[in-house]
Amino acid sequence: MFKIVTKKVLSEVNKLMEIEAPLVARKAQPGQFIILRVRENGERIPLTIADSDKEKGTITIIFQEVGKTTKELGTLEVGEYLSDFVGPLGRPMELPTAPGRVVAVGGGVGIAPIYPKVKAFHDAGMEVVSIIGARTADLLILEDEMRAVSKELHICTDDGTKGHHGFVSDILQKMLDDKSQKIDEIIAVGPLPMMRVIANQTRPYGVKTLVSLNPIMVDGTGMCGCCRVSVGGETKFSCVDGPVFDAHEVDFDELTRRSRTYLDEEKIALEKFEHDCRCGGGK
Amino acid sequence: MSLDKETIKELRKLKEKHPMPEQDPRERIKNFDEVPFGYDQETAVKEAMRCLQCKDAKCVEGCPVEVDIPGFIKLIQEEKFDEGIKKLKEKNNLPAVCGRVCPQESQCESFCVRGKKGQPVAIGRLERFLADYELAKGVEKPEKPAPSGKRVAVVGSGPAGLTAAGDLARMGHEVVLYEAFHATGGVLRYGIPEFRLPKEKILQREVDYIASLGVDIRTNVVIGKTITVDELFDEEGFHAVFIGTGAGLPQFLGIPGENCNGVYSANEFLTRTNLMKAYKFPEWDTPIKLAKKVAVVGAGNVAMDSARTALRLGAEEVHIVYRRSDKEMPARAEEIEHAKEEGVIFNLLTNPVKIIADENGWVKGMECIKMELGEPDESGRARPVPIKGSEFIFDVGTVVIAIGNSPNPLIPQTTSGLELGKKGTIKADSDGATTRKGIFAGGDIVTGAATVILAMGAGKVAARAIDRYLSTL
Numbered sequence: 001m002f003k004i005v006t007k008k009v010l011s012e013v014n015k016l017m018e019i020e021a022p023l024v025a026r027k028a029q030p031g032q033f034i035i036l037r038v039r040e041n042g043e044r045i046p047l048t049i050a051d052s053d054k055e056k057g058t059i060t061i062i063f064q065e066v067g068k069t070t071k072e073l074g075t076l077e078v079g080e081y082l083s084d085f086v087g088p089l090g091r092p093m094e095l096p097t098a099p100g101r102v103v104a105v106g107g108g109v110g111i112a113p114i115y116p117k118v119k120a121f122h123d124a125g126m127e128v129v130s131i132i133g134a135r136t137a138d139l140l141i142l143e144d145e146m147r148a149v150s151k152e153l154h155i156c157t158d159d160g161t162k163g164h165h166g167f168v169s170d171i172l173q174k175m176l177d178d179k180s181q182k183i184d185e186i187i188a189v190g191p192l193p194m195m196r197v198i199a200n201q202t203r204p205y206g207v208k209t210l211v212s213l214n215p216i217m218v219d220g221t222g223m224c225g226c227c228r229v230s231v232g233g234e235t236k237f238s239c240v241d242g243p244v245f246d247a248h249e250v251d252f253d254e255l256t257r258r259s260r261t262y263l264d265e266e267k268i269a270l271e272k273f274e275h276d277c278r279c280g281g282g283k
Numbered sequence: 284m285s286l287d288k289e290t291i292k293e294l295r296k297l298k299e300k301h302p303m304p305e306q307d308p309r310e311r312i313k314n315f316d317e318v319p320f321g322y323d324q325e326t327a328v329k330e331a332m333r334c335l336q337c338k339d340a341k342c343v344e345g346c347p348v349e350v351d352i353p354g355f356i357k358l359i360q361e362e363k364f365d366e367g368i369k370k371l372k373e374k375n376n377l378p379a380v381c382g383r384v385c386p387q388e389s390q391c392e393s394f395c396v397r398g399k400k401g402q403p404v405a406i407g408r409l410e411r412f413l414a415d416y417e418l419a420k421g422v423e424k425p426e427k428p429a430p431s432g433k434r435v436a437v438v439g440s441g442p443a444g445l446t447a448a449g450d451l452a453r454m455g456h457e458v459v460l461y462e463a464f465h466a467t468g469g470v471l472r473y474g475i476p477e478f479r480l481p482k483e484k485i486l487q488r489e490v491d492y493i494a495s496l497g498v499d500i501r502t503n504v505v506i507g508k509t510i511t512v513d514e515l516f517d518e519e520g521f522h523a524v525f526i527g528t529g530a531g532l533p534q535f536l537g538i539p540g541e542n543c544n545g546v547y548s549a550n551e552f553l554t555r556t557n558l559m560k561a562y563k564f565p566e567w568d569t570p571i572k573l574a575k576k577v578a579v580v581g582a583g584n585v586a587m588d589s590a591r592t593a594l595r596l597g598a599e600e601v602h603i604v605y606r607r608s609d610k611e612m613p614a615r616a617e618e619i620e621h622a623k624e625e626g627v628i629f630n631l632l633t634n635p636v637k638i639i640a641d642e643n644g645w646v647k648g649m650e651c652i653k654m655e656l657g658e659p660d661e662s663g664r665a666r667p668v669p670i671k672g673s674e675f676i677f678d679v680g681t682v683v684i685a686i687g688n689s690p691n692p693l694i695p696q697t698t699s700g701l702e703l704g705k706k707g708t709i710k711a712d713s714d715g716a717t718t719r720k721g722i723f724a725g726g727d728i729v730t731g732a733a734t735v736i737l738a739m740g741a742g743k744v745a746a747r748a749i750d751r752y753l754s755t756l
Contacts (some may be wrong), residue, residue, distance in 0.1 A: 023509050037465060043559065043568035044465075069568060076295075084465040086503040218559065218569075221463050221505055221693060223531040224551035228542055235535065235542060240693070254542055257644030261544050265570035272565045 002085040004035075004225060005058060007078050010141040013065045014109060015074050016050070022057030024049075024087045030120035031093030031212065031244050034059060035220040037084040038072050045069050046217045046239070048113035048189075049088060059087070062112030062141065068269040075277075089220045090243045093117055093210075095124045100184030104130045104150070105168050105198060107190025111142050113212050114189040115149075122149035130154065133173045133190075137162035147247050176205050183207050188247065192256050199247035208248040213238050215259060230253050285362075286332065294738050296334035298401030303408050303416055307625040312594045315477040315562055318621060322405075324362075329361035333397060334404045341394035342406060345731075347740025348381075348446070350374045351460040352391055359409055369419040375457045376449035376496075376522035377442070377489045377739065379418060379469060382411025383480050385736045386615045415423045418488055425496055425537055428455040430675060433753040434523040436461065436471030437498075437602020438506045440693065441469020442735045443527030445493050446742030447749070449510045452496040453526075454750045459521075459706040463505040466558060471735065473548070473558040476588050478595065482557070511724065522756055523721045526588050526709060527742060530727035531691035535684055536580065540638030545574060545646035549585045549685035556592050578649055580635055580683035582612035587619060590627045602679065605653050606634040606667045632656070632667065636674065638682055649677045688732045698722075706731055715745030723749055 006018035024034060033048045051060035056076030065071045076082070096102070102121050106114035111132050121128045123171050128149065132158035134140045140155065140162060147153045154171045164171060168190075175183060186209040187196040195211045202209045215227040215238050222240035230251035236242060286294070305319040322330065322735045334356040342352045351370055358367035371378050387407035387443035395403030417423075433456045437448040440462040447661075448460045466472050467490045473482060480486055490753030494500055504510060506528075515521045531546035535541050547555075552571070555561040559569035577593040578587050582605035603622070605612060608631050612619060623629070630651075637650040653673035690707045700719035702710040710731055715723040727733055 027509060041560065041563075041567040065492040084503050085467070085510065086463065086505060089505065089508060129495065188527060218551060218554055219464065221508075221531070222556050222691065223533070225533045225535070226551045254644070256543055258542065261572060262570050265564065265572065269565050269568055269570070 001081040001083060003081050004076055004078050005056075005217075007076075008212060010062065011139045013139065014062060014112075014141050015065065016060060016062045017073075017076075018053075018056075018058040018060050019082060019085055021059050021085050021087075024059050024085065025052045025057045027052050028052035028059060028088040029092035032088035032090045033220075033243060034061065034085060034087030035089060035217065036061075036073075036078070036082050036086075036192070037082045038069060042072070042083065042149075043069055044218055044220070045086070046089070046214065046220055047267060048116075048212065048214070050112045050115055059085075062109065064109035067266050067275045071270070086220070089239060091241070092121065093212075093244050095120060096185055099125050099127075101127045101129065103183050103186045104128055104144070105172060105186065105188040105190070106130070106132045107168055107188075107194040108134050108139065109141070110188075110190030110194070111140070111146065114187065115142050117122065117153065117187055117189075117212075118146060119149045120265060127151050129175070131156065131168045133157065133168040136157065167197075168194065169201055172198065172201065176202065176207070182257055192252060192259060195247065196252040196256075199250065199252065200230075202247050210244050211247040211250060213243045213245060213250070213255065214256065215255060216261065229258075259270040286328065291332050294329055297337065300333075300402045300405040300408070301326045302650060303405070308626070311478065312625050313653040315595055317481050318478050321415050322408055322412045324364075324416075327359055327409060328362060330405050331356045331409060334360070335396065335397060342391040342404075345391040345394040347359055347390070347736050348375050348743050350391075350410075355413065356404065356406070358643075359413065364413060364416050366440055368413045371413055371621075372729070374492060374743075375410075375739075376446055378410050379414035379485045380442070380480060380489055381736060381739070382407055382414050383469075383485070384475055386734055388616060390736060411523055418485070422488065422492055422495075422635075423454070426667035428453060430457065431455040431753065433457065433522045434459070434520060435523045435525065435749060435753070436515045436519065437525045437527065437530055438512075439463075439469055439527040439726075439728075440490070440500065441465040441527060441529050441726065441738065442471060442743075443529070443742040444469065444525070445490065446739040447525045447527060447725065447746045448498045449493045449496050450743055451749060452493075452744035453497045454746070456753065458498045460493075460500045461504045461506050461510075462500065464500045464558065465502050466606055467500055467502060469527075473554040473630070474585065474588070476553065476557055476592050479588065479592070505693065510696060512698040513559060514722065521595070522753055523723065525715070525742070525749060526694055526717075526722065526724040526728055527726045527738065528691045528694055528728045529738075530588045530688040530732040532689040532707075533684070534687045534689060536635060536686065538584065538635060538637055540640055541590055541684070543638055543640040543646045544644050545572070546638060546679060546682045546684065549579075549581070549589045549683055550688065551594065552589055552683045556596065562596055566756075572681075573598050574646070575651060576602075577681040577683065578602045578604050578677060578679040579683045580604045581687070582607075582614055582619075582629075583685065583687070584618050586616045586683075586685035587614045587622045587627075589685050590622050591625055593681070593683065594627065595626055598659050598681070602630045602677070603627055604635060604649075604651065604677070605629070605631050608632055608656060608663065611664045630677075634667065634669065635682075639676065646680055646682055647678070649676055649682055651677055688727070690731065692729045694728075713744070714748035716748055721752065
């Protein structure tokens with residue numbers, strides 16, 4: 001059992017939790033993820049490690065309440081326990097060997113997984129320019145944290161309630177066109193459509209672009225192959241070969257299709273959960 | 284119940300095993316309950332009477348965990364069931380599991396003299412009988428030996444790990460058993476279906492027994508990630524490590540379309556169903572999605588388990604697709620028989636070449652080619668050769684790939700000093716000793732995908748070798 005020691009509501013749909021998991025905290029590195037189960041008959045879901053604290057023995061996770069499991073996770077309070085929490089899984093992100101300039105793009109709940117990467121770049125002495133975006137201002141998360149580790153922070157909202165009125169790709173386009181500022185590497189984390197747009201956008205410029213994928217997983221240790229993704233024409237397992245891959249090599253069409261495998265079931269599970277909650281039988 | 288001399292005489296001549304009652308195939312494909320019901324006491328005693336109590340009992344040679352087979356059968360003959368189970372457990376920590384999933388026909392029973400003229404004694408069924416007898420009445424708490432003061436980490440709680448852990452604990456060592464999943468049992472939990480090995484009723488209770496021997500079980504720890512093998516020695520203070528991480532890396536065919544929606548590795552298909560209980564969705568959260576027509580590629584035990592699982596999940600038509608002929612099918616005869624009884628259709632000498640998707644990326648068919656058998660290949664089996672122009676399209680909506688597993692690379696990749704075999708296995712000698720001092724290994728991680736009982740045998744042998752090694756420290 002894994003205790004929830006902190007809970008913060010970051011926005012209407014985004015929540016942060018610190019979970020007591022000393023073994024995981026001892027090892028966690030930027031780019032890695034954990035798998036958790038809320039309770040005994042729950043599903044296993046992967047979440048990126050947003051932060052870790054070796055001394056406290058805690059792992060920070062940030063999640064958007066989109067489906068049954070994340071909504072149920074959101075109902076738990078400090079002092080309650082998760083039945084399972086395992087990690088750190090996946091390969092740590094590789095840091096560039098030479099100092100340089102990195103552009104980090106985080107969209108929606110993708111800001112959470114991009115944050116530890118930006119922090120790692122920053123701590124390694126890289127110059128990081130960050131672009132974060134969300135549908136609306138209320139859904140923007142980790143703005144202060146991102147600002148603290150970025151040389152510049154650009155904000156976008158789809159509805160114009162904060163920062164640039166438009167998409168993260170608009171800002172990135174300006175940077176790509178600005179020949180006076182060389183970009184050594186771009187890292188983008190967010191919804192699949194956003195990562196696909198950015199991959200296509202940066203390809204002609206030949207700038208190395210990384211994405212962190214979040215496909216459906218079961219075990220997270222390379223055992224089931226559920227998270228397979230075509231990268232450069234080869235099948236990779238996101239859980240053990242990733243989750244960070246070269247954006248220009250990822251087959252986003254296939255990945256998008258595979259991520260939709262259980263749409264019907266996700267709906268059934270969510271409806272059942274919301275019905276059980278209303279009837280007071282949620283737990 | 285005591286049998287008169289005449290009856291016993293007759294039984295000793297009986298050529299066939301006593302049949303074990305089982306669920307009707309038409310009924311059982313609608314549920315996940317266990318298929319065979321097991322012997323009752325009377326049948327068990329009668330079957331035991333078929334054993335001739337050979338002085339030089341060959342059956343024992345066929346048992347990788349060295350069970351005193353005539354010994355426990357004699358006790359059944361005498362209706363001393365409590366002593367019988369004790370005898371069995373002297374060597375076998377998991378009798379209820381073995382009695383169900385061991386391929387006895389190619390192990391102990393293949394050596395039984397009764398098999399020369401008729402069928403061998405049903406050793407497996409008798410083992411199962413004693414194990415179930417004990418589970419029904421409550422398992423006796425074993426005595427704890429004097430502590431040796433030595434600590435051993437066992438990595439992986441599958442058949443090899445459970446056996447090694449149990450034996451090491453009985454030798455007085457302090458054992459910590461690490462499992463990556465949230466539940467113990469390895470392939471016994473995620474791979475073998477409920478209808479062959481009930482999880483709560485049987486497996487969990489066998490694991491509880493291992494824990495009662497003093498084994499400290501820690502789930503949710505991925506050795507190689509959460510803790511490395513080096514750290515087990517340097518930071519956690521273990522004196523020896525046993526690696527039994529199995530063959531947990533699914534092989535795919537490498538044909539176009541394999542990443543379509545609706546294509547599962549057998550590992551994923553079975554893990555969703557067995558470990559995550561997708562057959563109970565939405566009471567359990569994890570779903571599984573199945574078309575009406577399912578093809579399972581491969582003809583080993585895992586393929587049979589997948590095919591029979593697909594039927595129970597509601598598929599209307601389930602096909603085995605296998606590139607060789609029926610003679611080469613690696614599955615146990617009993618599993619093939621059960622699958623056939625349940626209506627699984629066998630498409631032999633048929634090889635998939637391409638998986639075809641609809642406009643949304645879902646499987647809508649699988650192109651196959653007919654094969655014929657040619658000269659034997661390096662495995663000694665006739666090599667299947669494609670028949671030109673025999674391609675055809677199978678209109679299936681779900682494909683399960685059950686063509687085998689490779690060793691899980693997580694520990695080999697993160698542990699220094701381990702010499703590896705060609706296919707990523709860990710090299711170990713006949714005692715399970717690897718090329719690094721203090722590290723032992725056994726089961727599928729050493730042999731490549733094999734059987735539960737061979738893994739248990741390797742766990743047993745390694746436990747003895749570890750015990751000897753610890754005494755030198």
